Amino acid sequence: MTATARPFDILASPSLRFSQNVDYFPIRTLVGFFILNLAGIVFSVVVDSFGTAWFGTWLPNGFTASWYGQSWESFQLGGVLIVTLEVVGAVLIGSAVLGVPAAYALARRDFPGKRAVMLLFLLPLIIPPFTYGIPLASVLYQFGLGGTLTGVILANLMPSVPFVIFILVPFIEQIDPRVEAAARVFGAGTWALFRSVMVPLLLPGILAALVLVLVRTIGLFELTFLTAGPDNQTLVVALYYSVFAAGMRANQTIDAMAVIYMVTSLVCLIIALRFVDPTQIVGRAKKAETH
Known part of the structure; x- marks a missing residue:
């Protein structure tokens, strides 16, 4: 740091910003992994509630809203x-x-x-x-x-x-x-x-x-x-x-x-x-x- 540099100029240095990003990377990864899993669980339940049959494929064979009526009555x-x-x-x-x-x-x-x-x-x-x-x-x-x-x-x-x-x-x-x-x-x-x-x-x-x-x-x-x-x-x-x-x-x-x-x-x-x-x-x- 030079004599004319301000005390907080070091906080804006690229090396420090990089280290901060590295420190936060594991936390962001864990949070992203948690959100992804939660979204996947909710998505699978919602999709299955509208699906006609779902066996071994990415999406059900068809979609219908009749399950909600049956669930409401049953x-x-x-x-x-x-x-x-x-x-x-x-x-x-x-x-x-x-x-x-x-x-x-x-x-x-x-x-x-x-x-x-x-x-x-x-x-x-x-x-x-x-x-x-x-x-x-x-x-x-x-x-x-x-x-x-x-x-x-x-x-x-x-x-x-x-x-x-x-x-x-x-x-x-x-x-x-x-x-x-x-x-x-x-x-x-x-x-x-x-x-x-x-x-x-x-x-x-x-x-x-x-x-x-x-x-x-x-x-x-x-x-x-x-x-x-x-x-x-x-x-x-x-x-x-x-x-x-x-x-x-x-x-x-x-x-x-x-x-x-x-x-x-x-x-x-x-x-x-x-x-x-x-x-x-x-x-x-x-x-x-x-x-």
Whole structure:
């Protein structure tokens, strides 16, 4: 480097750019390989759901959309979709009603045993669902809730509420307590403070948490499988039964059901993201750091 060179000129040198490209090459290769495999799996399922027969060739011998009609009628997907939406909606509402106040209490209050409570909320997120799902299902069946829609909703709330709590606690801790103190000076009670001050400030975090809960609930298999009855199965459980249940059925109908499941999840996610801007989360965190 010459005496007149600027300190950061070396960062623009061709040799350094080449070394950076070499360092990133394995990561890009792995990511590209993962995306290629994922696209191949999804493509094969979609193509087979429209194919008439597919044996040893690159593409099926013909294409038809009749498998979707057969899958819809055979697996009663209309009722399954309604149950899935009911479960997802109830879990979203329950997670917000229970998770937001609990997160506020854990973020703002110190009390004996707080670490134990936090650990208790953390357990459903770190241990396999079957570990606590079987005892949970036994309790629900003892109280007559097993095999009912209410039991499925309660089971799905077990991991969803702690999930919301652990997402929102950092958001609440970033809010200056002086904002709440100022609201109380002007006569705001606890409920008015929470409704008019905290909820608007936490809205990006709440929406982000609920989007993640939505995706998680649609794909949650274990707890729903253990507690659902024949009339209140969600789409992922119905898909499992259609694959492993006794009887003969065309593979194309199962693939058609899998495509419906993927499209349903994607549509729900797109609708949710219409109301949630992920950049708001980063912007809110940076704004809190600057203050």
